Amino acid sequence: MRNTCHLLEFLSQVEPKKVDETLNDENWVQAMQEELNQFERSKVWELVPRPKDHPIIGTKWVFWNKMDKEGIVVRNQTRLVAQGYSQEEDDVG
Template sequence: MADSTWIESMEEELHQFDRLDVWELVDRPLCINVINLKWLWKNKRDEENTVIRNKSRLVAKGYAQKEGVDFEESFAPVARLEAVRLFIAYAAHKSFTIY
């Protein structure tokens, strides 16, 4: 990956982990496998198909995770709070049961 725009994009993604304080460096426990990571790259394009932004994401390979070992803490909900509140209000208005 020699293109400077992709390197800047990856550095920006790593900076977000520090800024949001969502990770903690710890020693690997004995007999525990480390969850592997991989980079995903995508070009954001405008209506004329011109690249307007290079977007990088660092993701965990999910098949290596085990439920109960920081499984619930690894991922944040993707819905905005406003959307959740709207959903609950609509369900209450229609007398729906939410599970």
């Protein structure tokens, strides 16, 4: 239990609303980096140069605190999500 308490001291207790609020907090930056690393490990996306003749799909960071049964923050969670209104369905066969 003592080690758990020490680990919890390093988690952000506040859920930011905007990415600007996270950039000075190493806990949220680390959570964002873990999300990007997961994309790389899963090979679900590839960063490419911006095309001149195609629209860009925007993204947004979503932040929340994962809590245990007692309501104690146990992990800072992030997701990088596509802004769905700009996506187009691909005609596949």
